[in-house]
């Protein structure tokens with residue numbers, strides 16, 4: 001078994017982005033992203049801080065808007081409208097989850113699709129289904145595809161099984177694997193909480209993508225020997241031996257499954273670091289498309 005080192009692959013991608021962002025800036029377009037954080041959810045604050053830091057390291061300008069948790073939907077929509085019109089901003093990200101009184105779907109739909117670097121807008125999800133090259137692909141699914149590509153795993157003709165059907169991971173990654181394109185072209189099965197005996201399907205997978213949102217969902221008996229296993233889970237487990245009081249575990253029983261799989265992503269250090277790298281990559285792509293429209 002070998003580990004897919006998401007940290008290392010992510011660092012390589014960030015170096016490439018840094019070079020391309022500098023070249024674009026030299027031609028007069030500095031890539032820029034606006035990040036909106038409503039409230040002070042500690043996990044969201046730490047994600048947003050990591051995103052800002054990654055932008056600074058790669059030469060992407062970030063514009064941070066922090067709004068109090070009592071912010072009304074109208075106020076948030078008017079901030080998005082302002083950023084939609086700002087020429088320096090090529091990407092807009094509203095950190096989720098939002099406070100309960102705000103309709104996430106209305107907020108996502110208010111972002112111009114050409115600035116939706118999260119890839120959550122229905123236009124971008126539709127383009128993903130169609131296989132359009134100018135779609136923004138949501139960052140975790142895009143990161144999974146990039147991990148496979150850079151690890152030399154060609155999904156073409158393979159049986160990929162996706163465990164999970166969320167709008168931000170399961171559905172998009174299944175559709176990416178299905179595309180009639182290089183780096184995809186897999187036969188895809190999607191399993192979910194309504195699938196009885198998911199193991200019957202996962203055991204057939206050459207590539208198993210696990211985004212179930214529950215620790216130890218996949219045990220060794222559910223994995224075909226030699227399969228490639230991608231663990232998207234990020235679960236906090238109480239651990240008094242840690243300063244933080246918790247440790248992160250994935251959805252896969254890593255120790256047992258790594259004895260069966262040919263390649264496997266660890267948690268942390270697998271899919272996680274790729275998500276921010278894909279956000280940077282989408283922002284660079286948006287800035288390039290913007291520069292192309294200007295010239």
Ligand code: GUN
Nearest residue numbers: 093094095096097118139
């Ligand atoms: N919250 C957790 N993950 C994400 C993400 O990828 N994008 C946004 N906007 N919010 C998140």
